[in-house]
Amino acid sequence: MTVVLYLCAGMLGLAALLLLARMTMGPTMLDRTVALDVLTAVGICALALEAALHRNTTTLPILLVLTLLGFVGSVSIARFSRGSDDIEAEDSES
Amino acid sequence: MSPQRMPRHRTLQWPMLVWLTLVWLMLWRDFTLGNAVSGFLVALGVCLFFPLPPLRMHLRVRPVALVWLLVRFLWDVVVSSLLVAKATLGPTKNLRNAVVEVNLKTPSDFVLTVVAEMICLIPGSLAVEARRSTHTVFFHAFDVRDEAGVEIFRQRVLAQERRVVRAFGTHIAHLEEASS
Amino acid sequence: MNWTTVADVIAAACMLSGATLALIAAIGVLRLPDLLSRMHAATKPQVLGLLLVLTGLGFRLRDPEAIGVLVLVGLFQLFTSPVANHMVGRASFRAGQVDHDRLIVDELSDCLPQMEEPRGAP
Structure with missing residues (x-):
């Protein structure tokens, strides 16, 4: 069990690094938002791994908070980032 | 919402209340009667202060x-x-x-x-x-x-x-x- | 070979596949060429990968109170992730950031200018 969990943790760490690379490169704000969303999901997975490793239930509320935080974060960025992007942004609904 | 505001008690819908109470119970991880009552009160407050238009769906679940x-x-x-x-x-x-x-x-x-x-x-x-x-x-x-x-x-x-x-x-x- | 061992094995399998899906999603977000394709890769860990990890955690903890919270996390994720994805996709489409060479059929751009009906909350 422990070996499997450490393997999973390694994969999640690699995934987080790749997502950070996309967040740094991402040409527009929305690319970064998507990467952040996936990063939140990876964070939830990592916390779940920790809970499974030590069999404690104290981190479960954090999972709930992270779920809702990721949702609110990406919706608000998508809602308010229109027209303020850093590549040529021609707003189709003038 | 229709032009004429509907009375407040019409916004109370039983499925919504039951669902919110259930969420409250699961959040507290404590299935006791007192907790259920307080959750129901919170659900009542949420439904009264943030009313949603009722869904017109005549569900017949198969x-x-x-x-x-x-x-x-x-x-x-x-x-x-x-x-x-x-x-x-x-x-x-x-x-x-x-x-x-x-x-x-x-x-x-x-x-x-x-x-x-x-x-x-x-x-x-x-x-x-x-x-x-x-x-x-x-x-x-x-x-x-x-x-x-x-x-x-x-x-x-x-x-x-x-x-x-x-x-x-x-x-x-x-x-x-x-x-x- | 009692049932706790079986549950642990199931939990390990679920977690391993969930983490693999998360890794593949991250690779997709890094590799795929345009934003909307990337979003397709991104919906995977949030749906299947996360559900698998949560199922694995449920099998590992074997605690009814914890399972309640896990079900809640899964449900919230299922309800919210389509909404978030839709918002991001719509914003990118309206900001004109779509790579039209990559679309073989585009039935939206033709009728976008004449769409004047108010959207959002009725």
């Missing part, structure tokens, strides 16, 4: 069709997860997508919402725009090569709609009318 809907949905999620994973790991140079317009056959906001939400949850498709007036949804489909793929995708969405309507049984007459 259990067998509902189970089939869920099983088929899980199957779709697994299969298309693998397909998207394959497309991700393969060559991505000439990857082609499509934006497909789908006209739903049932004139119901509820069916529109459920279908769009379930199709979005299946990897490889994404609702880009929706129009309530004509019940049209625009989906972005991943890894579609040609016109035939577009048609297959459209048929998949319509099949999903059929399953949803069969499970909840609201507008089944529309469906038969349209298919005959």
Whole structure:
């Protein structure tokens, strides 16, 4: 069990690094938002791994908070980032 | 909302209250009577202070069709997860997508919402725009090569709609009318 | 070979596949060429990968109170992730950031200018 969990943790760490690379490169704000969303999901997975490793239930509320935080974060960025992007942004609904 | 405001007590809907109380109980992880009462009070407050227009859905749930809907949905999620994973790991140079317009056959906001939400949850498709007036949804489909793929995708969405309507049984007459 | 061992094995399998899906999604977000394709790769860990990890955690903890919270996390994720994805996709489409060479069929751009009906909350 422990070996499997450490393997999973390694994969999640690699995934987080790749997502950070996309967040740094991402040409527009929305690319970064998507990467952040996936990063939140990876964070939830990592916390779940920790809970499974030590069999404690104290981190479960954090999972709930992270779920809702990721949702609110990406919706608000998508809602308010229109027209303020850093590549040529021609707003189709003038 | 209609021009004439409806009285406050009309915004109280039993399913909503029960669901909110259940969420409260699960959040506290403590299934006692006192907790249920306080959760019910909180749910009552939420419904009174943030009223939602009542959904006009005359649901008649068909259990067998509902189970089939869920099983088929899980199957779709697994299969298309693998397909998207394959497309991700393969060559991505000439990857082609499509934006497909789908006209739903049932004139119901509820069916529109459920279908769009379930199709979005299946990897490889994404609702880009929706129009309530004509019940049209625009989906972005991943890894579609040609016109035939577009048609297959459209048929998949319509099949999903059929399953949803069969499970909840609201507008089944529309469906038969349209298919005959 | 009692049932706790079986549950642990199931939990390990679920977690391993969930983490693999998350890794594939991250690779997709990095590799795929345009934003909407990337979003398709991104919906995977949030749906199947996360559900698998949560199922694995449920099998590992074997505690009814914890399972309640896990079900809640899964449900919230299922309800919210399509909405978030739709918002991001729509914003990118309207900001004109779509790579039209990659679309073989585009039935939306033709009728976008004449769509004047108010959207959002009715």
